[in-house]
Every structure is written in structure tokens, then in C-alpha cells.
Amino acid sequence: MSNRFPASFSAALAGSAIALALASGAMAQTKSSALLPAREGAKTWTPPKTADGVPDISGIFTNSVVTPLERPKDLGAKEFFTAEEADAYAKKQLAVKEATGPGTYNDVHYDMAQFGLEKKQNKVAASIRTSLIVGPEGRVPALLPEAQKRQAAKAALNRGHEFDGPENRGMAERCIIWGAEGPPMLPIGYNSNLQIVQGEGYVAIMQEMIHDVRIIPTDGRPHAPSNIRELLGDSRGHWEGNTLVVDTTNFTDRNPFRGSGENLHVVERFTRTDPDTVLYQFTVDDPTTWATAWSAEVPMTKIDGPIFEYACHEGNYGMPNNLSGARADEKKLAEKK
Amino acid sequence: MKNWFGSSRIALLALCAVSTSVFPLAAQTSAYKPVRTADGKPDLNGIWEALSSANWDIQPHASSAGPVSSLAADFAVPPGIGIVEGNEIPYLPAALEQKKKNFANRFVDDPEIKCFLPGVPRAEYMPYPFQIVQSPKTVMFTYEYDSAVRVVNIGPPTPAPVDSWMGWSAGKWEGDTLVIDVTGQNGKTWFDRAGDFHSSSLHVVERFTPRSADTLMYEATIEDPKVFSRPWKISLPLYRHVEKNAQLLEFKCVEYAEELMYGHLRKHPKGSSEESK
Amino acid sequence: MKKLLFALAGAGLLLASAPAWAHHSFAAEFDPQKPIKLTGTVTEMEWINPHSWIHMDVKGPDGKVTSWMVEGGSPNALLRRGFTKASLPEGSVIVIEGYQAKDGSNRANGRDITFADGKKLFLGSGGTGAPDEKPEK
Numbered sequence: 001m002s003n004r005f006p007a008s009f010s011a012a013l014a015g016s017a018i019a020l021a022l023a024s025g026a027m028a029q030t031k032s033s034a035l036l037p038a039r040e041g042a043k044t045w046t047p048p049k050t051a052d053g054v055p056d057i058s059g060i061f062t063n064s065v066v067t068p069l070e071r072p073k074d075l076g077a078k079e080f081f082t083a084e085e086a087d088a089y090a091k092k093q094l095a096v097k098e099a100t101g102p103g104t105y106n107d108v109h110y111d112m113a114q115f116g117l118e119k120k121q122n123k124v125a126a127s128i129r130t131s132l133i134v135g136p137e138g139r140v141p142a143l144l145p146e147a148q149k150r151q152a153a154k155a156a157l158n159r160g161h162e163f164d165g166p167e168n169r170g171m172a173e174r175c176i177i178w179g180a181e182g183p184p185m186l187p188i189g190y191n192s193n194l195q196i197v198q199g200e201g202y203v204a205i206m207q208e209m210i211h212d213v214r215i216i217p218t219d220g221r222p223h224a225p226s227n228i229r230e231l232l233g234d235s236r237g238h239w240e241g242n243t244l245v246v247d248t249t250n251f252t253d254r255n256p257f258r259g260s261g262e263n264l265h266v267v268e269r270f271t272r273t274d275p276d277t278v279l280y281q282f283t284v285d286d287p288t289t290w291a292t293a294w295s296a297e298v299p300m301t302k303i304d305g306p307i308f309e310y311a312c313h314e315g316n317y318g319m320p321n322n323l324s325g326a327r328a329d330e331k332k333l334a335e336k337k
Numbered sequence: 338m339k340n341w342f343g344s345s346r347i348a349l350l351a352l353c354a355v356s357t358s359v360f361p362l363a364a365q366t367s368a369y370k371p372v373r374t375a376d377g378k379p380d381l382n383g384i385w386e387a388l389s390s391a392n393w394d395i396q397p398h399a400s401s402a403g404p405v406s407s408l409a410a411d412f413a414v415p416p417g418i419g420i421v422e423g424n425e426i427p428y429l430p431a432a433l434e435q436k437k438k439n440f441a442n443r444f445v446d447d448p449e450i451k452c453f454l455p456g457v458p459r460a461e462y463m464p465y466p467f468q469i470v471q472s473p474k475t476v477m478f479t480y481e482y483d484s485a486v487r488v489v490n491i492g493p494p495t496p497a498p499v500d501s502w503m504g505w506s507a508g509k510w511e512g513d514t515l516v517i518d519v520t521g522q523n524g525k526t527w528f529d530r531a532g533d534f535h536s537s538s539l540h541v542v543e544r545f546t547p548r549s550a551d552t553l554m555y556e557a558t559i560e561d562p563k564v565f566s567r568p569w570k571i572s573l574p575l576y577r578h579v580e581k582n583a584q585l586l587e588f589k590c591v592e593y594a595e596e597l598m599y600g601h602l603r604k605h606p607k608g609s610s611e612e613s614k
Numbered sequence: 615m616k617k618l619l620f621a622l623a624g625a626g627l628l629l630a631s632a633p634a635w636a637h638h639s640f641a642a643e644f645d646p647q648k649p650i651k652l653t654g655t656v657t658e659m660e661w662i663n664p665h666s667w668i669h670m671d672v673k674g675p676d677g678k679v680t681s682w683m684v685e686g687g688s689p690n691a692l693l694r695r696g697f698t699k700a701s702l703p704e705g706s707v708i709v710i711e712g713y714q715a716k717d718g719s720n721r722a723n724g725r726d727i728t729f730a731d732g733k734k735l736f737l738g739s740g741g742t743g744a745p746d747e748k749p750e751k
Binding site: 198204228306 | 477
């Protein structure tokens with residue numbers, strides 16, 4: 001398996017180690033000392049091994065980050081902040097509050113902060129990267145015309161039918177699969193946590209929402225037959241030095257990732273870079289969606305956990321409530337005529 | 338043939354036959370030494386599945402017609418010898434009435450119908466494989482049915498901070514047996530499709546013991562003072578999937594339950610004159 | 615070297631995707647034209663996902679008691695902070711401000727939930743949210 005990551009990536013790896021985000025008034029290491037040890041550490045630190053001799057990437061992690069997936073347009077080709085810029089950027093991001101007021105969409109919601117669900121209330125990794133997507137563009141490539149057509153056709157089918165029935169709602173609202181489970185696994189607004197357990201010949205990754213476990217064999221077996229298509233794809237892993245490399249294919253077209261579908265191909269890399277961090281990198285390609293492959297990296301940081309059960313479907317009052325709300329709206333509209 | 342069956346041989350053979358069928362616990366005193374993990378524990382890693390009709394009814398039962406006549410023999414209820422030791426479930430009198438009600442309404446009220454998480458021990462004997470991923474501090478059970486999962490922490494039991502469908506599990510090794518203590522189940526699951534149930538006071542202690550390279554002996558002690566007059570036990574073997582490249586596949590049944598659960602709220606309910614696509 | 619990651623002051627901005635609540639269209643369930651304020655006693659809190667639900671008895675001006683259910687957030691972050699299913703006992707008096715369900719049933723979203731003395735329900739809104747913040751008594 002060729003290394004899909006550009007040569008500059010290894011340097012970026014060292015440089016993009018988690019910078020400390022300084023909370024006001026809190027004791028912390030200085031920004032500069034946070035970066036320097038990481039730079040050196042990335043080259044010399046050897047991760048521990050599991051009892052059966054493979055690198056230990058196990059633990060409970062959050063992948064919640066301040067860094068957006070795509071680089072803000074005004075930053076152009078700037079791939080890295082200085083430590084000071086990163087800090088200022090992070091502070092600004094977490095200070096943004098969604099506008100709300102009586103009768104607005106944002107107001108018809110519960111207060112996330114009361115439930116500890118705001119990003120600022122949980123562990124969040126800061127980074128000197130300006131986007132999770134690596135490289136000079138830092139943005140998802142444009143969709144190929146055939147992908148645009150595909151996407152438009154899907155949207156057209158549902159237009160005007162958004163609340164007709166459960167199939168018209170999104171996969172997450174149906175409690176079938178969460179949006180960012182992937183692979184690739186992306187951070188989400190809250191409960192952005194996962195647990196990795198390693199048994200001989202396997203790596204299991206459980207994502208909190210919606211309690212899905214990716215079981216990745218590392219024994220070199222081939223992928224499942226091509227007529228088996230799965231929402232989370234079919235994953236196969238192997239070790240390259242200290243890195244777990246996972247290759248995933250066999251996707252369906254029911255949970256498009258940024259416009260892609262069943263031809264999505266994902267290669268992920270997991271490397272423990274220090275006792276509290278596993279660096280997660282991925283490259284995605286789909287010749288029916290993008291002209292080029294693109295890559296990103298997300299630091300995963302250890303948390304105390306545990307992962308609590310997220311039994312979504314079993315508590316999904318929202319589905320019947322939404323449908324019945326839509327029926328009530330239609331009735332009102334009909335009565336007005 | 339007469340030469341084979343000297344009286345002492347007969348006695349020995351009879352003893353062996355009796356001991357393996359009536360006393361499944363004989364596996365614990367057998368000479369089987371399990372393969373071990375690198376940290377010296379019996380290696381339970383692998384894909385396992387029960388071969389039993391226990392999910393239909395954990396007690397002994399004859400076969401019977403299924404609920405959908407158009408599916409006839411495809412969906413009839415198979416017979417089963419049962420997995421309850423002693424065959425009886427010691428329901429308290431009021432609970433027994435509830436069990437009878439459940440049984441009468443089983444093809445509506447069984448939570449499995451709606452693709453709800455199955456709880457413990459039912460997850461262990463559903464007719465789908467599950468995989469054990471075992472590490473020294475954490476054992477993960479991941480089930481093909483409904484992507485169910487539970488994480489067993491190796492260590493002393495702690496109080497469950499919240500009730501859940503798959504419970505709160507703590508494990509320890511006793512010799513070659515993995516003993517798992519399960520509390521914190523929410524009382525909304527059934528033990529089978531026959532209406533056997535419990536409350537949120539359920540306490541399950543499971544024992545997984547390797548009995549051969551490709552089989553485990555599974556036992557569970559069940560107590561729930563709100564429902565049963567005393568603890569009771571189930572036991573059955575679990576079989577390893579030995580086929581090459583065995584793997585769990587997605588059985589995400591939530592969408593199969595949507596019409597049942599939400600169909601009446603559709604804009605155009607199915608079967609009505611309004612039904613569109 | 616110990617790496618410390620801190621919660622920063624301010625609200626969270628979500629990554630390159632629809633808002634956190636986009637998985638569930640609240641505006642489809644609750645009516646922005648029907649704001650309500652309820653005071654009642656807790657009969658049960660369901661510590662479930664995708665949303666917790668608080669059941670409460672509300673006494674109307676005519677003395678009649680009706681039961682309501684109020685939608686809150688996923689409890690998992692609270693549980694990680696040490697809250698448990700016993701943290702909102704039956705009989706607690708709470709005040710809810712939110713919007714009523716579109717279909718007219720006794721349901722509301724918990725826009726703001728406080729105790730009778732004005733204290734916020736679990737964590738203060740815009741609170742410091744230190745990772746080990748313990749539940750208030």
C-alpha cells in the first residue's frame with residue numbers, strides 16, 4: 001500500500017501536534033513549550049505495544065476539534081497558523097454564539113449548555129492547522145458533473161416530500177446511522193467520542209453515536225464480496241510500523257459522504273503520537289465524485305469516558321412527533337382554504 | 338459387541354453420558370486447557386453464536402404456527418428443549434400473570450419486533466453471530482443484531498449511573514471462566530419471544546468457560562426480586578464460527594420497523610387510497 | 615509532558631456541517647408561534663437518547679393537573695460529569711420556558727429549565743464547563 005500522504009505531511013505531523021488552548025485564568029504550559037516538545041517527541045517517542053505485540057492505540061478518545069474541515073476562504077493557501085494565531089482563532093471560534101430570539105428556529109430548541117453539550121464544555125483539541133483538510137487548498141475538491149447530477153437528482157426526489165414519511169427524513173433522525181460516522185470518522189457537535197479496543201488480529205472502534213462498532217481484521221484477508229454494501233463500508237487493516245492502516249470499500253449510496261456514494265474508497269491511518277493522543281489521518285477517493293483524492297487529519301485526544309449507551313431508535317420520540325407535527329401543519333393549511 | 342460391554346465399561350460409559358448431558362458444568366472439571374491470550378487469560382476472541390431456539394422461548398416448547406399465515410412454514414415457531422436449568426422460571430404470582438399476558442400479545446409486544454436492543458442475556462442467544470474482542474482491561478461484545486454492543490470493564494462492579502438497554506457490565510476471571518456482573522438494565526427487554534420478562538432490578542451474572550477449541554459454555558444466573566421468587570439459571574453452548582473469513586455484517590433492522598411504528602403517521606398511509614410512492 | 619486540553623470560553627461552533635440539532639428538526643415538532651411557560655413537579659426524568667425527556671405535572675389556574683413532557687438534550691455529557699439517574703428527583707419543582715408541540719399535545723422543548731429559585735437545571739448556561747465540574751446540589 002503506497003503512502004498516500006505527501007512528503008510534507010510528516011513535517012506537518014510534527015508541527016500540527018496539539019497546541020494547548022489557554023483558558024482564561026487557567027494554569028497551563030506556555031504555547032511555545034507546547035509545540036517544541038511535540039515536534040521533538042513526534043520523532044523520538046515510541047508508543048507502547050499491546051500484550052500481543054502490536055502498537056497500542058486503544059483507549060477512549062474525543063475527536064472534537066476547533067479546526068474546521070475546510071479552510072476559511074480568506075486564509076487562502078495558509079495551511080498553518082503560528083501558535084499565537086491558532087490561539088486567537090480558537091478563542092474567536094468558541095466565542096461565537098448562534099443568534100437566537102423569540103420565535104426563531106434557534107430558539108425552538110433546548111439549551112445545549114445546560115446539558116453540557118456545547119463544545120466549550122468538553123475536551124476540545126486545538127491545532128495550528130487552519131483546516132482538517134491538508135494541503136494548499138484545504139477544501140473539498142469540486143464535485144465532478146456526474147456527482148452534481150447525482151446529488152441534484154436525490155434532492156429533487158425528496159423536494160416537497162420532506163415529511164411524507166420516515167424514509168424522507170435523514171439517516172440520523174431515523175436513528176439508523178449518524179452523519180459523521182464514516183468512515184472517514186469526523187468530529188460532531190457533541191458526544192464526539194469513540195473507544196478503541198484491540199484483540200488479537202482485530203481492532204474494534206466503537207463510535208458513541210450511534211453505538212456502531214467497526215471491526216477491523218488485521219490478518220490480511222480480502223474485502224467482502226462486492227455485492228455486500230454496508231453503511232459503514234467494509235474495512236481491512238494492517239500495521240505499517242507504528243501506524244494502523246485501514247482500507248475501506250463496499251459502501252452504499254444511502255449515506256453520501258460529501259457527495260460521494262458507493263464508489264467511495266477510504267484509507268485511514270492511526271498513529272499514537274503521545275500517551276494522550278492518537279493522530280487520525282484519512283485519504284478519500286472516488287473517481288465518480290472528485291477528480292482528485294483529498295486528505296485530512298484529526299487529532300484524537302484521550303478522555304476519561306466512559307462512552308455511555310446512545311440507544312437512539314429506542315428513545316426516538318422525535319420521529320413520530322415530527323411526522324405528527326407535519327400532519328398538523330397540513331391539516332391547518334387545508335382548513336384555511 | 339458383547340466383548341465391549343463388560344459391566345465396568347458399561348458403568349463408565351453410562352457415567353460419561355449422564356455427566357455431559359445432565360451436568361453441563363462437567364466442562365469446568367474437564368481437562369480442556371484453553372488457548373491463552375498474550376496476557377495469560379483464556380482467549381475468547383472470535384465470532385460466536387448460539388445454536389438454539391432459545392430466542393423463541395427459553396423454556397422447553399413444542400413447535401407451533403407462526404403469526405403470519407401467508408408465510409406459513411417459513412415463519413413457524415421451531416421446537417426447543419429449553420435452556421432453563423430445571424425448566425421452570427420461578428415467577429412471583431403477579432409476574433406470572435404478566436408473563437401470560439405477554440405471551441398472549443407476544444407478536445405485538447416483543448421489543449425485538451421493533452428492532453430494540455435485546456439486553457443481556459438475550460443478546461447471547463439471538464440467532465445472529467456476535468464477536469468478542471478481548472484485551473486485558475476491556476472486553477467488547479459486539480453483536481450483529483442491530484449493531485448492539487456492550488463494553489465489559491475488567492474490574493469490580495460499580496453502581497450503574499443510568500439505566501440502559503444493554504446494561505452495565507463488569508468482568509473478572511475465575512480460573513478459566515470470565516464472570517460478568519450485569520446491572521443497570523432498564524427493564525424494557527424480554528428474555529425471548531415468548532414474553533419472559535424482568536424489571537429494572539434485574540441482576541445477571543454470566544459465566545463464559547471455554548469447553549473446547551471452538552465452543553464456550555455459557556451460563557447465566559438471573560435474579561430480580563420484583564419478578565422472581567428466587568434466582569434461576571440458564572445455560573447453553575456457544576459455537577465458534579470457524580468458516581474462513583467469517584465476519585459480522587450489518588443487520589440494521591431499524592428501518593424494517595419503521596412502517597410498523599410510524600406508518601400511521603405517513604402523509605399517505607400505505608394501503609389507503611392515498612398511498613403514493 | 616502532560617497535555618492539557620481546556621474548554622474555552624464561549625459557545626461551540628460546529629464543524630463544516632449542519633447545526634448539531636439538524637439531526638432532528640425541532641421546528642417541525644414545536645411551534646415557534648406557541649411559546650409557553652410551565653411550572654410543575656417532576657414525575658420522572660427519562661435519561662435517554664437521542665433526547666432526554668422530563669415528565670412533569672402542571673397545575674392549571676383552575677387547579678386541574680395535566681401532565682407534560684419536556685424535551686432536553688442527550689444526557690451522556692452530564693453522566694460523564696457525575697450526574698446520575700437520581701440527579702433530578704421526583705417531586706422537584708421546575709420552571710420550563712419553551713414552545714408547545716405543533717400537534718397541540720402536552721409537549722414542549724426545554725428552551726430554559728430552572729428550579730423554582732431560578733437556578734439553572736444542571737449546568738449553568740454559558741457556565742465555565744470545566745471538564746470535571748461537579749453537579750451542584
